[in-house]
Amino acid sequence: MSHVKNATPSPADIRILDLFAGPGGLDVAADVLGYRITGIEWDEDACATRAAAGMDTFRGDVREFDAAHFPRAQVLTGGPPCQTFTVAGHGAGRRALDDVLGYIERLRTAVSSDGAEWEDIHRTWREISEELAEKAVQAEEVKVEKGRVEALRAAERRTIKKSLQQQGSPPEKIKQILKTLRASRDLPPEDAGLAPLVETYNALGTVLNGLKARLEALGDERTGLVLQPLWWVIERSRRPGLEPYEAVILEQVPAVMPVWEKYTEVLAVLGYRTRTQLMFTEAFGVPQTRKRAVLMARLGGTDIPEVVETHERYRQRTVSTRVSTTTPRDTLPWDPEEENSDPKEAWVSMESALKKARSIAPDLPDRPAFTVVSNYGTGGDPGARGRRDHDAPAATVTGKVSRNRLVHKGTDTDLPDKFDRFTLAEAGVLQTFPVAYPWRGKDQSQQIGNAVPPRLALHVLRHVLEPELTREEARARLEQAVADLEAWEPGEPVEVREHGQWEGHPLTGR
Known part of the structure; x- marks a missing residue:
């Protein structure tokens, strides 16, 4: 090749x-x-x-x-x-982590035991694999039961909605009751007849929570x-x-x-x-802020x-100390922990990365200054979408990158249709894939989001x-x-x- x-x-x-x-x-x-x-x-x-x-x-x-x-x-x-x-x-995440650490300790004990033979080490691995396989079988059984209970609960919810409609309840009231599905004792007198339905719904919810807890205890096959x-x-x-x-x-x-x-x-x-x-990642020239744990x-x-960082880290809403390659050597920012380190370059912005990509592939969109509005919420608020301007590195590129909106910088006004989303080639470039990388198959955005940034690699x-x-x-x-x-x-x-x-x-x- x-x-x-x-x-x-x-x-x-x-x-x-x-x-x-x-x-x-x-x-x-x-x-x-x-x-x-x-x-x-x-x-x-x-x-x-x-x-x-x-x-x-x-x-x-x-x-x-x-x-x-x-x-x-x-x-x-x-x-x-x-x-x-x-x-x-x-x-669930903590339990999964503790389980894995426990398995690794068992493998460490096996390989470090005095006189350990391959058969003994392999036996330990086989036992771990069998335990994981058994948990996977049990988890599949619980998933089936969970699906059955979810279907019953959804049906009960539809019955409650239908009963409220038949009683002539106004839409806003129906919406509020379905949103909260309060305990039957809290229902208004005129809705007391719904108490058995709500009790059944809540009982199914209790069962469902138990099944979810069981699934978390069993862990994920991954x-x-x-x-x-x-x-x-x-x-x-x-x-x-x-x-x-x-x-x-x-x-x-x-x-x-x-x-x-x-x-x-x-x-x-x-x-x-x-x-x-x-x-x-941005400290290694990737036009994206992303953290990776590397062994x-x-x-x-x-x-x-340690792998020495070649670029500055990005700190949002702070004045960048970025420097050009023509800055006099005695004014460059030096790594205080490494006396002979090279000066760090500026982090790479989306604008810079996409401009370079356009020099290779001129058919890529040439947009005015833009702001990326994330598909995800921020600060725990699903409605508060994260924002990042074009002259900064991208936020972490995920499998939902194609859903991010591009608006005129500093506004909520969408760019014209052909400019209002990153193309797949552009999303790949923000991961530092070559602009010519041949994305194929389904859910290409997910492929891009899951990938290792090649420049970091x-x-x-x-x-x-x-x-x-x-x-x-x-x-x-x-x-x-x-x-x-x-x-x-x-x-x-x-x-x-x-x-x-x-x-x-x-x-x-x-």
Whole structure:
């Protein structure tokens, strides 16, 4: 696969296996750095995008594969699903997190026990997998019952509405009663006949709350997915006939940082030096404010330092200390923690990123100054939409990015129709995908929102996999990689492989 003309050659012939690969955020970064990368992804639409982009892909559930299928992979990367750690209400996220930390501790005990054999370690993993599978079966049964109760409750609500209408209650009163569905003892005298209906409705609500609590206690099937990368590292390190990965890179939302910290305890037992870091994407040239929890590990060798930020962090409603590259050196902002650090560049605005994209793809919209009005509420108020002006980085790009409104700057007046939403190409650019990235399949906005920002991936991959470069060499390498990323174009589409189609693949050795 060769998409970039005159691409800077990689210092080493590195083969990467990317779990939960998505549409290819990390993959396109690896491509421009010259690494060879293969992704595993279950989503058919993301696989369609990957195929169009020429990204080597196996389609399927990561749990159906194992590390022994890809013995020639030297580096493991991935971003397992994280929704169960960030859900709100009833402490479900906290319970899911505690469960995962407990499973990791069991794996740590297994690999660190004196005289532990592969069979003993594998038995522990099998027991964990069986527990998770049993919980998934129970959760499915509860979901079915929850759906049945929800249907009964909805029917009871319709009956209450119909009874109120038959009594001649005014629409506003009906609306208020349906909104609150107060306890039967609080009903007005004229509506006392509804008491049995309301009591039944409330009783069903109590049952429904119990089922929700049960589901939260059982956890989400995705909870176990966050264990997969660790198990792959353990398998490569302890299974006879396999060699350890040379490096591991994992990323997710900040809520997953405790998992990465717990991972490091196991990785240390397996001989890895590690580093966890909360990374602010705009501080690495991404025109978007987003935080990512990153785990970096190398087998043996020296410690891994933090990835040095190259751009300023964005602080809303404050005066920026941004500087141009022509500012005299003695007035540049220096990193106080690193005496020899380079001066930081300004964060990149939406306006700047989209203007550069238009120089590559002139058909992109050329808008007047605008404000982005988020699809989400802010400050706990669903009606208070977040706002970000064009001359600032975008707010976090989510799967709902296509629903954000674009209005004339400082107003609530929508831009003309062809300008009032970001195009898919523009949304990708705000994630630092090349403007030519070939989005395919359904729900492309969700693909974009779920992806790893490629420019952030450039920094992390180079930092972990090329530690021997000097500061000047690393800076030049990144500058070239960023230019190549912006100019990247897809090559020939590739066929997506399925589980079992190992023949002739460079990572399988078959």
